[in-house]
Amino acid sequence: MRDGDALSEICRRLGPAIYRRCLKILRNPDEAADACQKVYMQLVRHRSRLPPEPEQLRWVYVVATRVCFAQLRDDAWETASGAELNHDAPGPTDSFAEVADRQMALKALSCATEHERMVAWLVLVDGHSQEEAAELLSLSRKTVGKRIQLFLANARRGVFE
Secondary structure (H helix, E strand, C coil): CCHHHHHHHHHHHHHHHHHHHHHHHHCCHHHHHHHHHHHHHHHHHCHHHCCCHHHHHHHHHHHHHHHHHHHHHHHHHHCHHHCCCCCCCCCCCCCHHHHHHHHHHHHHHHHCCHHHHHHHHHHHHCCCCHHHHHHHHCCCHHHHHHHHHHHHHHHHHHHCC
């Protein structure tokens, strides 16, 4: 199988999972579709690093998460002074507290480093255990724990004051 055919097959097979991941983070179908294209470009650019099939989904999951965080960061820079992050427009059934919590979380995520953001999203949003996040990111569980603590401390200092 040619290199291009192999990549097409991977994109066909993993495309729905990539889109779901992007949509979960970005919460906008158009932005998720744009992010998917960026993920596909990363797959092409780094095809020599693509792991064997059993680990491809995990690898692509991390790539998609990074692409989405970069997109959120870029969008935050485009907003007026970065003060208002409105990616998550309130729905008709959202309470005031739910909207406020999402806005605080987005603000905290936008202020975090990429490493903190990746770990925080996997553990605090996706609900992975620290062990699972460590495995996904090829880190030690201790490193994940430290990054979560640092993220939470910085969030409290930056968001709640």
